[in-house]
Amino acid sequence: MTAILEAKNLRAAYGDRPVIFGIDLVVPQGGIVALLGANGAGKTTTLRALLAQTRTWGEITYQGQRINGASTQDLVRMGMVMVPEGRGTFVDFTVEENLRLGAYSRRDGDGIRKDLERVYHYFPVLARRRNQRAGSMSGGEQQMLAIGRALMARPKLLLLDEPSLGLAPLIVQEIFQILTTINREEGVSMLLVEQDAVRALKVASYAYLLETGRVAMEGPAAQLAGSEDVRRAYLGY
Structure with missing residues (x-):
């Protein structure tokens, strides 16, 4: 499947402090990819690096075009839009x-x-x-508004940072249903950072598990959901 976004040897830092250490990551056109891990694993920094919001090294390709050096505003105009943590x-x-x-x-x-x-x-x-x-x-409702505002930019790729954070389970279920509908009906690709690993692995086709700025494990979401190591470390059962 064609990739809408691909990162090779992605590294990122805040000032002189390295946070991401050589991640390879692919989001297929029209797919949903989950980026999982504990607090401090580097999930949000990865999104920020992809959207040119922090110091970044490595190769980033979007719709077949290398985008290293592009500004955040340029990337938004090209269709990469983030729904930030905290709405x-x-x-x-x-x-x-x-x-x-x-x-x-x-x-x-x-x-x-x-x-x-x-x-x-x-x-x-x-x-x-x-x-x-x-x-x-x-x-x-504010989380729905944040997603709606992102849709107004006509995204081709949505970067979603913890959309379930602090929300009641029924609201989370509704939001994820809407996201999967948008993905299915409009073909909007999604890179989903989410601490609710169980729910993320249900909606994603592929997933990456980060530990301290590195990919510890990756694979089809259903395969990771069935892994005993993943269940014990990330899914809590």
């Missing part, structure tokens, strides 16, 4: 104002209006609250 919503803005900020670099008014309706289709609660201040919404 990053603008709490004093309304739902619709937040969504429109996701399309800040676009000038196609008709397309933006159509994409607003598309987001409201996936997240009906946002349609009902389009004029509500984002800061007054629940954590789950």
